Amino acid sequence: MAEKSAVTGGRNESRGGKSDAAFRTISEVSSDLNIPQHVLRFWETKFAQVKPMKRAGGRRYYRPEDVQLLSRIRDLLYSEGYTIRGVQKLLREKGPKGLLAEAEDVSATAPEPAPTAEPVVTEAAAEVSAPVDTGPQGSLFPMAPAGMPAATKAALKEILAELKEIRDAL
Incomplete structure (x- = not known):
């Protein structure tokens, strides 16, 4: 993940000073990923690979890997146009680690999109x-x-x- 800095000691200031390896509550994940909490709970029912730890009273704690996977699922659904079934199929075929690795490979090698000309209007x-x-x-x-x-x-x-x-x- 991120390198530890001498000033923050590996803490991510945008996340309230928590370490990158710290578990996150559903409200923190919801805020970080800009996804409503009810959607995160719904995704738990649709994607078996998303399994936050639950404490007494059902309070959810998401591991850093869970947050990364949720971020990738969000990108596939909202940015790349996949359906829930399509993402489920990808997760079955590649697994969570394969899906995350693919995202890193694509972002590292993806060329910038070429600018397009405006259409000619007659x-x-x-x-x-x-x-x-x-x-x-x-x-x-x-x-x-x-x-x-x-x-x-x-x-x-x-x-x-x-x-x-x-x-x-x-």
Whole structure:
């Protein structure tokens, strides 16, 4: 994990001065990973590999390995677009250590994504007004699905412009 510093003695100041090897409560893990506590409890039921230690009264204590695994599960679900079943399959095939090792390999060798050009908007597509959505979120599609590559977004915008042009031609 992190190297011990002379000043903090291996403590991570962002975690309230706890050592990197210290066990964490569910509220600390929830805060660190930006995941609600009920989601962490739900994940315990879906991923057998996530087994926090439980003390009297059912209070959960997460080991550093548990926190790393939860972080990887969060990335797979929220950033990479996996389903719960997909993550379960990965965990069955590779195991928790394999899944974590794969994440480290990918982050160490992943090239930076190439910048994408903005799609070309034709005059006909520019003249078409966007449909108005009166829904509570304020737009038809408030955000793209998590983990969608910029190149895919650009391609979809381009296809949408072509479809609008075809619609106007009809």
